[in-house]
Amino acid sequence: MRAFVLTGPGTYEVQELPDPAAAPGEVVVDIERVGVCGTDMEFFTGEMAYLHQGHASFPMRLGHEWSGRVRTVGAGVGQEWLGRRVTGDTMIGCGECRRCLRGRGHVCETRREVGVRDGQPGALAEQLAVPAFSLYPLPDSVDATLGALVEPGGNALRAARAATPDGNERVLVLGPGTIGLLVAMFARARGAEVHLMGKTQASLDFAAVLGFDQLWLEDSLPNLPFDAVVDASNAPHLPGLALELVEPGGRAVCIGLAGEPSRIDTRTLALKDVTAVGLLSASPALDATIRAYADGSVDPRPLVAATVSLERTGSVLAGQRPSGAGAGPKIHVDPRLVGN
Structure with a gap:
């Protein structure tokens, strides 16, 4: 099979590798779509923390936002999975530790x-072997593009739930990238009044295309009481701004990751009686995300600006926009394409 392999910071190859075999408890999936995300770009630059903590090393195969169709199954896996369209959980817990047994496998230490x-x-290849227990079937109404948006959508849905427990809150989302826009979509679907703050007018103009009209640059934010503020950016100063802007008794939700430490004043946190929430992983919300896409209450397909081949993936990771790409923030890869 063909696979995109990151051989070092800024270096890569499309290699011919042996087709994966389904070990006991696993399936092999023919990959149809893969999303490129900020984590992948951090691996490309060599800045991703896991590289420096011993959790990842080169060469490596990226791709954790994906969809495809089950090709083969290993021993112990039901034949009913054969031919099914699926996506999968990124987080593969050990299944035996205290966290896994309490349903928190996404934060399993191992x-x-x-x-x-x-x-x-990862899924930047024509085929991928994964544990069958990590699979989520996709209904016919969730196409390959939507299927590869389930993982980022699950993260965003968790943030929207944390920000809007009642569904009628006024929410400010900081950072209209893929995750921020998905948070805004899910919060809107829950009945919230959604505001978005962006760094550039172009990002806000795209948000307007998605039907959002409360759009602000940092220097033009209105003096409004925000019941929740979600930081979906990579700006180190914005968690502190979120705490300043949120109403007393409100919620500050952190789903973005900066390249350096962010600092907040815990005196403000306590004196304003604010609930602060940090979120890692889509795992607890994958089912609900698929349902939202299936019933049309959230449709993030306009976020995808272009779909490219494995051969074009390196330039995307380097920050280049594909020729003819739309205005959306997300780029997808279709491993079945050649040279596009």
Whole structure:
């Protein structure tokens, strides 16, 4: 099979590798779509923390936002999976520790992460072997593009739930990238009044295309009481701004990751009686994300600006926009394409 292999910071190859075999408890999936995300770009630059913590090393195969169709199954896996359209959980817990047994496998100390951590190959290839227990079937109404948006959508849905427990809150989302826009979509679907703050007018103009009209640059934010503020950016100063802007008794939700430490004043946190929430992983919300896509209450397909081949993936990771790409923030890869 063909696979995109990151051989070092900024270096890569499309290699011919042996087709994966389904070990006991595993399936092999023919990959149809893969999303490129900020984590992948950090691996490309060599800045991703896991590289420096011993959880990842080169060469590696990226790709943790994916969809495809089950090709083969290993021993102990039901034949009903054959031919099914699926996506999968990124987080592969050990299944035996206290966290896994309490349903928190996404924070298992010894977890593997597909395309991210501890040598678990990712989906930037024609085929992918994964544990059957990590699979989520996709209904016919969730196409390949939507299927590859389930993982980022699950992260965003968790943030929207944390920000809007009642569904009628006024929410400010900081950072209208893929995750921020998905948070805004899920919060809107829950009945919230959604505001978005962006760094550039172009990002806000795209948000307007998605139907959002409360759009602000940092220097133009209105003086409004925000019941929740979600930081979906990579700006170190914005968690502190979120705490300043949120109403007393409100919620500050952190789903973005900066390249350096962010600092907040815990006196403000306590004196404003604010609930602060940090979120890692889509795992607890994958089912609900698929349902939302299936019933049309959230449709993130406009976020995808272009779909490219494995051969074009390196330039995307280097920050180049594909020729003819739309205005959306997300780029997808279709491993079945050649040279596009």
